[in-house]
Amino acid sequence: LFSLSATLLWLCVTQLACGTGAVGETKNVVQKDAEFDVTYNDTVTSENQTIYAFNHTVSRNKTEGVHVSVDVLSQGLESPILFVVRQKQAVLSFQVPLILRGLYQRKYPYNHVGRTLCQPPTRAASETQYFFVDVSTLSSQGTNYQLRVSRVESFTLQTDKKFTFTASPSQPQYFKYVFPDGVDTVIVKVNSDMNFPCSVMSIQDIQCPVYDLDNNVAFIGMYQTMTKKGAITVQRKDFPSNSFYVVVVVKTEDEACGGPLRFYPLRPDELIDAGNRTKILDVMVSPAIDSKVYVMGMLFCLGIFFSFYLLTFLVACMENKRSVIAKKNEKLQPLRTSTAPSVSPPQFPFHLNLYCRVDFNRLPSSAADNGSTLSSEAITDSATSTDNNYGYMERSLDSVGRSRQESLSSVEEDDYDTLDDINSDKNIVRTKKFLCVSDLARKDKRVLSKKYQIYFWNIATIAVFYALPVIQLVITYQTVVNVTGNQDICYYNFLCAHPLGALSAFNNILSNLGYVMLGLLFLLIVLKRDIVHNRALVRNDLNALECGIPKHFGLFYAMGTALMMEGLLSACYHVCPNYTNFQFDTSFMYMIAGLCMLKLYQKRHPDINASAYTAYACLAAVIFFSVLGVVFGKGNTVFWIVFSVIHILATLLLSTQLYYMGRWRFGKITTCIRQCSGPMYIDRMVLLVMGNIVNWSLCLRPHREAERLRLLPVGHRHLQPLICFSVQLRSGERIQCLALVCILFTAVVWGFALYFFFQGLSTWQKTPAESREHNRDCILLSFFDDHDIWHFLSSIAMFGSFLVLLTMDDDLDTVQRDKIYVF
Structure with a gap:
């Protein structure tokens, strides 16, 4: 309105003054009837003004x-020429040379200007409409110019019909599109074979003026930068006139698209030759x-994951039917001569260490030194100072079973393992060449159950406090995108981004449903196993009490919760994916990988596994480094060298801790190196070497920060169980049919999942325009893209990995724990 008012005022003053200039000279105003598609060569000075009158039928x-x-x-113009186009409902004005500004206010002049009238x-x-083109200047010298007005025959775009055109910074192009009947949503695709110059595509409502220059194209509508590809999904409900303009503007500089930065001018008023930017x-x-x-x-998404619920229900029914038949056969068999092995009193020093308190200041020095033998006097003193120690030893198996079911709230780990010789005892047991599960399953089940339940409660608390601000932040991101129209904020696959309501890419959010549904299903499976195991303990089943791997379900509950949170946070990340919220998608990947490794280690090392507080503190440090990698690691070689060195040193330290079962000192290691002796624990050494090779290989991927941050947890999740299975087979253990099916199924699904993961439909490591070069069309049901299939397959593969664990x-549920090998 201000521009229109100023122009009209200028014209009125010019007419009323009868051509009188600022210096009192007479200005000649000439009006010409002009025609379309005719080139007019003319000269303009400060003493004359020319008006070209056009008319056309609309x-x-x-x-x-x-x-x-x-x-x-x-x-070398002293003053530019001003062109003013007066229409019925709009006024367009521009000067020639047209000065466009770039980064740091650098100026680029253009002597050839082309504009489309709204x-x-x-x-x-x-009806017949008239418009006028006024040409004037304040330069006293005569300036030659050419003017040509032509019709754009292909101004209205047709559905599914490609139209080719040429644009430059001073000659933007825009076209009109009208929604056909029955079509509520369309995708506008703009393509080019040229990476540069960088350009902008914009979707604007039908109104005047049209913002079609580099310095104003972002004022209204939706817009995005592009090199070779650009795509915007447009909905009819956003445009009351049922039509819109597609505006394409070529930028004056290429920095927004990742191009080179031009030199900085020496003088503030220096004009830079823009070159050919067509x-x-x-x-x-x-x-x-x-x-x-x-x-x-x-329906497809829900059907896939509900089928897993149905399959689980069928397998559970088959297992229940088989157990019922087995019980019937057991009742029909003749009574055995001995239904249970004889139970002898607990042997020293195992149970004495757990349930007796001994003052080692009263022991002989030889016993205190190695902890392997105790004098009869020390034992007698210990028994005298404790009222009911041998009374406990004479309790029946029934009383043992009842004691294990007591409330966990009254059990503290500090009540046990408090003898002064505990460290010596650990040195003797854990440094044996061949360890069995019974050597590392000596603590009371009630204590360990409470210890591992803390994993679940801690991750539930973390999930609540982590998810709430994440949800609030991504809602804000989506609101900013919808209000500003800036499509460069979020890194979608724009060729397959289907909006729903306020969400710009609903399909990327929906595909994360599998993590939540399968995580919940895993929790239900673990709950069933937990109930069955507790019932076995209540009826004093010897297999549950003394055989197989000790069963603790706290870490399994934490893993299922982490899988559900991965789905929720991945969905939040895909509301508006970019480098500032990338950690939302990866944080619980690290949590899942860490919990899987802890569970894998806990199975045969239940007494010496890390506490929940230590484990989550270490995972917090890992996530902290991943955030640093996102913020500072983009193209920063020094950072990744430091990160890789820290990663390698940390894995070496952890490997040493695992190799010596926590009972190591630097002096012991240097002595072994000095003596050039071979490794004492061959299998353990091979296992750790293979794990370290996997870790270090994942660090050697330069300039692929996002993949590296994701591959670290993914690689740990499915490679380490495979390594452990190879050790199990070497140890002569057999794998049951259900576990073998889970292994093969999970391996195949992981392979397909990683294939789709590496398709790379977008990447926030590049500019938004460069990221759109990787965009591709939907490949499944015209609704899901490659990354959605990665979500489907990876959630199924994680669920399978959990079932494998x-x-x-x-197969070891009926094997005595002193016959199960520890590796």
């Missing part, structure tokens, strides 16, 4: 564009999917 059913093209033939809708079936592009508007495809996509030692 039809309600057909829209034709009008393009004004101007060339200034003179060089075409406001008309209510009449047909770009050939094509635009095509295609109908997007309808509501039926949305419904099919949601849950069932991998089921």
Whole structure:
């Protein structure tokens, strides 16, 4: 309005003054009747002004564009030429040379300017409209110019029909599109074979003026930068006129698209030659999917994961039927001569260490030194100082079973393992060449159950406090995108981003449903096993009490919760994926990987596994480094060298801790090196070497920060169980059919999942325009893309990995713990 008012005021003053200039000279005003597609060569000075009058017929059913093209033939102008186009409902003004500014206010002059006039809708079936082009300047020297006004025959885009055009910074192009009947959503695709110059595509409502220059194209509508590809999904509900403009602008500089940075001018008023920045592009508007495809996509997603619930129910029914038949056969068999092995009193020093308190200041020095032998006097003193020690030893197996079911709230780990010789005892047991599970399962089950339940409660607390601010932040991100129209904020696959409500890419969010549903299913499976195991303890089943791997379910509950949170946070990340919230997608990946490794280690080392507080503190440090990698690691070679060195040193330290079962000193290691002796624990050494090779290989991926941050937890999750299975087979242990099926199924699914993961449909490591070069169309049901399939397959693969950990030692449920090998 201000521009219109100023222009009209200037024209009125000029007419009323009868051509009188600022210096009192007479200005000649010449009006010419002009025609389309005719080139007018003329000269303008401060003493004369030329007005070109055009008229054309506008039809309600057909829209034709009008393009004004101007060339200034003179060089070294004192003052630019001002062109003012007066229309019925708009005024367009521009100067030639046109000065466009880039980064750091650098100035680029353009002597050739072309602008398209906006075409406001008309209510009449047909009417004649007039517009005028006024040419004036304040330069006293004569300036030659060329003016040409032409019709744009292909101003209105057709559905599914490609149109090719040329654009430059001083000659932007825009076209009109009208929604056909029955189409509510379309995808506007703009492509080019040229990476540079960088350009911007914009979707604007039908109104005047049209913002079609580099310095104002971001004022209204939706817009995104592009090199070779650009795509924006447009919905009819956002445009009351049922039509919109597709605007394409070539930028004056390429920094926004990742191009080189031009030199900085020496003088503030220096003009920089922009060179040839013409770009050939094509635009095509295609109908997007309808509501039926949305419904099919949601039903497909739900159907896949509900099938796992159905399959689990069928397997549970088969297992229950088999157990019932086994019990019937057991009742029909004749009574055995001995239904249970004889139970002897607990042997010293194991149970004495757990349930007796001994003052080692009263022991002989030889016993205190090695902890392997105790004098009869020490034993007698210990028994005298404790009222009911041998009374406990004479208790029946029934009383032992009842004691294990007491409330956990009254049990503290500090009540046990408090003897002064405990460290010596650990040195003797854990440094044996061949360890059995019974050597590392000496603590009371009630204590360990409470210890491992803390994993679940801690991760539940972490999940609540982590998820709430994440949800609030991504809602803010999505609101900013919808309000500003800036499509460069979020790194979607724009060729397969289906909006729903306020969400820009609903399909990427929906595909994360598998993590939540399968995580919940895993929790239900673990709960069933927990109930069955507790019932076995209540009826004093010897297999549950003394055989197999000790069963503790706290870590399994934590793993299922972490899988559900991974789905929730991955969905939050895909609301608006970018480098500032990338850690939302990876944090619980690290949590899952850490919990899986802890569970794998806990199975045969229940007494010496890390506490929940230590484990989560270490995982917090890992997540902290991953955040640093996102913020500072982009293209920073020094950071990744430091990160890799820290990672390698940390894995070496952890490997040493695992190799010596926590009973090591630097002096022991240097002595072994000095003596050049071979490793005492061959299998353990091979296992750790293979694990370290996997770790170090994942560090050697330069300039692939996002993949590296994701591959670390993914690699740990499925490679370490495979290594452990190889050791199990070497130890002569057999794998049950269910576990073998889970292993093979999980390995195959992981292979396909990683294939789709490496497709790389977008990457926040590059500029938004460069990221869009990797965008591809949907490949499943016209609704899901490659990354959605990665979500499907990875959630199934994680669920399978969890089942592998849950069932991998089921064949040992009837094997005495002193016959199960520790590796």
